[in-house]
C-alpha cells in the first residue's frame with residue numbers, strides 16, 4: 690500500500706503482464722546509461738520513505754521499452770530492469786507489457802507522448818522540486834493541477850501538449866504531480882540535453 694503523500698509509485702492502470710526474457714534493443718544500453726546519469730544527479734532515485742521516482746523509455750514498435758516499477762534505488766539497471774510495453778489503451782486504461790519486470794507506473798504517460806508525436810523517440814521522467822517550480826513559474830508547458838500521475842487524464846493532457854510541436858524536444862511540468870517533469874526528444878541525447886540545459 691502506498692502511504693506516501695506524494696502519490697507516487699502505484700500502478701493505476703490495469704496491467705496485463707507476461708513474464709519474458711529481458712528486452713533487447715540497440716538503444717537499451719544507451720538509455721540505461723542516460724538513466725544512470727539522471728540517477729547520479731538525483732533526478733531518478735528513491736525518496737526517504739522508500740518510494741521510487743523517475744523512469745525512462747525509448748519508442749519501440751506500437752509502444753516503448755521502459756524502466757520497471759520499483760527500480761528507483763538501483764543505480765545501474767541493466768536489461769533486466771526494463772520491459773516492453775507492447776500495447777496500451779488510454780480510454781480503457783490498460784497497459785500490456787512483456788519482460789522480466791512490470792512497467793513503471795507512468796508507462797501510460799510515456800506511450801501517450803509517443804503516440805501523439807511521431808518525431809519523439811525518447812521520454813525521460815524525472816523529479817526535481819526546484820526545476821519543477823521554475824518551469825511552472827515560467828508558465829512553460831504543463832499538465833493541470835487536478836491531474837495526478839499515471840492516469841488516463843495525464844496521458845491525454847501530455848498528448849495535447851506534444852502533438853504537433855514543430856520542435857519535438859522539450860520539457861513539461863506535471864503541476865498535479867509534485868516535482869514531476871517529463872523531458873522528450875527525437876533521440877536519447879537530445880532529451881537528456883533538455884534537462885542538462887536547465888540545470889546549468
Ligand SMILES: [Zn+2]
Pocket residue numbers: 697742743795814815816838866869
Ligand atoms: Zn513521477
